[in-house]
Amino acid sequence: MAVTDEKNSEEGRVRRSNGFVDEVFDLIRADIMSLKIPPDTRIPIGSLVRELGVSQTPIREALSMLEVTGLVTKKQFVGYCTAPKLNRRQFDELFEMRLLIEPFAARRAAEKISDQELTEICALAHEMEPGETRASYDLFADQDAELHERIARASGNALIEGALKRLHVHLHIFRLRFHSEVTTEAYSEHSRLIDALVRRSPAEAEAAMSFHIERSYARLVPFADI
Amino acid sequence: MAVTDEKNSEEGRVRRSNGFVDEVFDLIRADIMSLKIPPDTRIPIGSLVRELGVSQTPIREALSMLEVTGLVTKKQFVGYCTAPKLNRRQFDELFEMRLLIEPFAARRAAEKISDQELTEICALAHEMEPGETRASYDLFADQDAELHERIARASGNALIEGALKRLHVHLHIFRLRFHSEVTTEAYSEHSRLIDALVRRSPAEAEAAMSFHIERSYARLVPFADI
DNA sequence: TTTTGAAATATAATATAGAATATATAAAAA
DNA sequence: TTTTTATATATTCTATATTATATTTCAAAA
Numbered sequence: 001m002a003v004t005d006e007k008n009s010e011e012g013r014v015r016r017s018n019g020f021v022d023e024v025f026d027l028i029r030a031d032i033m034s035l036k037i038p039p040d041t042r043i044p045i046g047s048l049v050r051e052l053g054v055s056q057t058p059i060r061e062a063l064s065m066l067e068v069t070g071l072v073t074k075k076q077f078v079g080y081c082t083a084p085k086l087n088r089r090q091f092d093e094l095f096e097m098r099l100l101i102e103p104f105a106a107r108r109a110a111e112k113i114s115d116q117e118l119t120e121i122c123a124l125a126h127e128m129e130p131g132e133t134r135a136s137y138d139l140f141a142d143q144d145a146e147l148h149e150r151i152a153r154a155s156g157n158a159l160i161e162g163a164l165k166r167l168h169v170h171l172h173i174f175r176l177r178f179h180s181e182v183t184t185e186a187y188s189e190h191s192r193l194i195d196a197l198v199r200r201s202p203a204e205a206e207a208a209m210s211f212h213i214e215r216s217y218a219r220l221v222p223f224a225d226i
Numbered sequence: 227m228a229v230t231d232e233k234n235s236e237e238g239r240v241r242r243s244n245g246f247v248d249e250v251f252d253l254i255r256a257d258i259m260s261l262k263i264p265p266d267t268r269i270p271i272g273s274l275v276r277e278l279g280v281s282q283t284p285i286r287e288a289l290s291m292l293e294v295t296g297l298v299t300k301k302q303f304v305g306y307c308t309a310p311k312l313n314r315r316q317f318d319e320l321f322e323m324r325l326l327i328e329p330f331a332a333r334r335a336a337e338k339i340s341d342q343e344l345t346e347i348c349a350l351a352h353e354m355e356p357g358e359t360r361a362s363y364d365l366f367a368d369q370d371a372e373l374h375e376r377i378a379r380a381s382g383n384a385l386i387e388g389a390l391k392r393l394h395v396h397l398h399i400f401r402l403r404f405h406s407e408v409t410t411e412a413y414s415e416h417s418r419l420i421d422a423l424v425r426r427s428p429a430e431a432e433a434a435m436s437f438h439i440e441r442s443y444a445r446l447v448p449f450a451d452i
Numbered sequence: 453t454t455t456t457g458a459a460a461t462a463t464a465a466t467a468t469a470g471a472a473t474a475t476a477t478a479a480a481a482a
Numbered sequence: 483t484t485t486t487t488a489t490a491t492a493t494t495c496t497a498t499a500t501t502a503t504a505t506t507t508c509a510a511a512a
Contacts, residue, residue, distance in 0.1 A: 286497090
C-alpha cells in the first residue's frame with residue numbers, strides 16, 4: 001500500500017497535503033498499536049521504503065518522532081525497533097501515573113464540561129454497553145481510549161490531555177496482547193463515572209475514576225510479567 | 227561552531243559517536259532554552275547547515291524530535307519555528323500540572339530516596355544559597371531545574387520524571403525572560419522541602435512542595451501575559 | 453573457536469522538485 | 483504626478499529522492 005500524494009482533491013478547493021511525514025507517522029503508529037508490528041521487533045527502514053513507496057527521508061523523520069513518543073527505540077547503526085513489552089515495574093508505574101492524573105482530570109471535567117461534550121461522551125459510553133454487538137476487541141479498546149481521552153480533554157488542560165494520550169498508547173498495546181477488560185464490570189464503572197459528570201459533581205467524578213482505575217489495575221495485573 | 231565527528235577520541239577506546247542527530251538535537255535545544263533563539267522565531271534549516279557544518283538529514287531529524295517535544299512548531303512548506311511565548315492560559319495549565327505531579331513526586335521521594343541521592347540533592351540546594359556567589363541567573367535556573375528533576379527521579383517513577391522534564395523546559399524558557407525567582411524566599415522553601423526529605427516524611431514533603439509551587443506561581447504570575 | 457568476507461542496513465551528503473515569500477514592474481485610480 | 487493595486491519574476495527555503503559511505507551482522511572457511 002503506497003502513500004498517496006493527494007495534493008489537491010476534486011473541485012476547486014486547494015486542500016494541500018500535509019506532507020508524507022505525518023502520514024507515515026500515523027501508519028507506523030497504527031501498525032504498532034494494532035500489534036501488526038509486535039513489541040521488541042526490528043523496523044528496517046528499507047522495508048518501509050518498499051512497502052510505502054516513499055523515500056528514506058520522510059520515514060526517518062517519522063521514526064525519529066516515534067522515538068520521542070516512546071513507541072520505538074533506536075540503536076546506533078542497528079536501527080529502529082518497537083518498544084519492548086511492559087514489565088511489571090513499568091506496568092505499576094503506568095497505573096500510578098494514571099491514578100495521579102485521571103481522577104483529577106475527571107474532577108476538572110465535572111466542573112467545566114459542556115453539554116455538547118457530555119452528550120458525545122454519553123453516546124460513546126452507550127456504544128460500549130455489553131449487550132451491543134461488538135465487531136472486535138480492537139473496537140472496544142479504541143472506544144475505551146477515546147472515552148478516557150475525551151474526559152481528559154474536557155478537563156480543559158492541554159498538558160494533562162497530552163500526558164494521558166502518551167500513557168494510553170502503552171496501555172493500549174498492553175491490553176491488546178490479552179483480550180481482557182471487556183467486562184460488564186468496566187461498563188458499570190464507566191456508568192458511575194458518567195453519572196457523576198452529568199450531575200457535574202467533581203468529588204464523585206474523581207472518586208469514580210479512581211475506583212475505575214484501581215479495578216482496572218486489579219483486572220490486568222495478573223497478565224503483567226514478573 | 228561545527229559539530230565534530232569524534233569517531234574515536236585519543237587513546238585506544240573506540241568510543242563510537244552516537245551520530246549527529248543527538249548532538250544537533252542538544253545544540254538546538256540549548257539554543258532555544260538559553261533564548262539564543264527567542265520564542266516564535268524562524269529556524270531555517272539552511273542556516274543550521276552552514277552553522278553546524280552538517281547536512282540537512284540529521285538536522286531535519288533533530289527538528290522533528292524537537293517538534294514532538296513541543297519546543298518547535300512546523301508549518302508545511304514554511305519551516306520550523308520556536309514555540310511562541312506562553313500565554314496566561316498556558317501558564318496556568320503548566321502550574322496546574324506541576325501542582326498535580328510534583329507534590330506527589332516529593333511524597334514518593336520521601337518514601338524511597340537513597341542516602342546517596344539525598345546527599346547530592348542537599349549539596350545542590352546548598353549551592354543555591356543566597357549568600358553564595360552566583361555566576362549568572364542562568365546558573366540558578368539550571369540548578370533549580372536540576373533540583374526538581376532529581377526529586378522527581380527519586381520518586382522512582384520514570385513516567386513522572388519524564389512528564390516533569392517536559393514541563394520544566396517551558397517553565398525554564400518562561401523564567402529566563404524575566405530574571406525573577408532568585409529570592410531568599412525560594413531558598414527557604416527548598417530548605418523546608420529538603421528537611422522533610424531528610425526526615426523521610428512523605429506528608430511534609432508533599433506539603434512543602436505544594437507550598438513551594440504555589441508561592442512560585444504567585445511570584446511569576448505578574449509576568450504572564452494577559 | 454576465530455577470522456574473514458559478503459550482504460544487509462544504517463548514516464549522512466547531495467541533488468532535484470516544488471512552494472512560499474519578497475521584489476520589482478506595470479497598470480489603474482486618486 | 484502620486485499612490486495604490488495587481489501581476490510577474492526572482493530568490494529563498496522546504497520536501498523528497500537519490501547517491502555515497504560506514505557499520506553491523508551473519509555465514510563460511512581456516
